[in-house]
Amino acid sequence: MKAGINMKIIAKTVCLFVLLTVTIVMRSAGNNRVSVTMGDNTVLTCPLKPNITMVIWKIDPKVGGHCRLGYRTDKNETNTTNCSDNMNWNSRPDVNTSLEIRHVGIAQEGNYTCEVVSTEGNFHKMYHLSVLVPPRPRLYCDAQGTPVCEAATGLPAAHISWVLGDNSLPEEEGYDNGTVTVLSRFTACSTNMTATTCMVFHPTGKWSESIACCPSKEVSFKLYVYIIPFLLSIMIFMAFIYYFKFHSNRLCHKTKPPETDPIQNDTMEVEPYTTYVQKENVIYNSVSDLTVGQNLPQELWPET
Known part of the structure; x- marks a missing residue:
């Protein structure tokens, strides 16, 4: 029972695979992919059939609106709708129905369909136009001495690899x-390396260049020779500033006059006056007692 079910599943899987293969083949046959480098010219052909009555090119670019080029043999007239100046018939449409695109740009990337109407029936052919933009490669050393390889503004994205191999992930x-x-x-630099080579791969071509960025033993020794004295100089300078500041504070504390209590000062200023008054009172009392003793009778003298 299980074997029968498994056989049915396998048969359905095979049928599905065959159908998908046929669909992909049919689509590939009806849709031709054309790659053009930006700035080049290209010509897209149309099916040649006898007794043609009408030809229509339908362009659906990724950027901008739809474009239509039409030709009618009965009136021997052409019609163009919303098409750029670099896109037109390759020659007279009654002789050659191909489409020519001059100085292809990124805006021309998209789908192009040619429809032919004749006494034998209707025929069409489809193209998918891809525009290739060559990247601008550049190899340089960054501030840390690391080799950096760049492929700028490419379409599609370029692939970068290093001759010596590296596991770093590219940035896009x-x-x-x-x-x-x-x-x-x-990132795989070592002191034993003298140079490294970067390779850029793109559908428009290949590019490679070498550069010496990785620090060698001699460079590392020179860095130590210059950096260590510089750091020691900074430390000595900071120690001198700290020492000078510390001793300046001590000198300032020694020369500063002692603070006095204002209440004590007032007391010291008042005490001489009080002593003087007390002395004056004693003298006055003595003189007074002497005068009274001379003028009063004996029985009225004060007791001593």
Whole structure:
């Protein structure tokens, strides 16, 4: 029972795989992919059939509106709707129905369909136009002495690799026009390396360049020779500033006059006056007693 069920499942899977394969083949046959480098010219052909009565090119770009180019043989007239100036018939449409695109730009990327009406029936052919933008490669050393390889504004995104191999993940930055900048840092530097080579791969071509960024033993020794004295100088300078500041504070504390209590000062200022008054009173009392004793009778003298 289980074996029968498994056989049915396998049969359905095979049928599904065959149908998908046929669909993909049919779609590939009806949709031709064309890649053009930006700035180049390209020509898209249309089916050649006898007794043609009408030809229509339908362009659906990724950017902008739809474009239509039409030709009627009975009136021998052409019609163009919303098409750019660099897009037109390759020659006279009654002789050649191909479409020519001059100086292809990113805006021309999209789907192109040619429809032919003749006495034998209707025929069509479809293209998918891809625009290739060569990246601008650059190899340089960053502030830390790490080799950096960059492929700027490419379409599609470029692939970067290092000759000596590196596991660092590339960084990608996309732009509104579809181009991509790829940046890769070589992190496997060692003091034994003298140079490293970056390779950029793109459908428009290959590029490679070498650079010497990785620090060598001699460079490391020179860094130590210059950096260590510099750090020691800073430490000595800071110690001198601290020492000078500490001793300046001590000198200021020694020369500062002692603070006095204002109440005590007032007391010291008042005490001489009080002593003087007391002495004056004693003298006055003595003189008074002497005068009274001379003028009064004996029985009225004060007791001593």
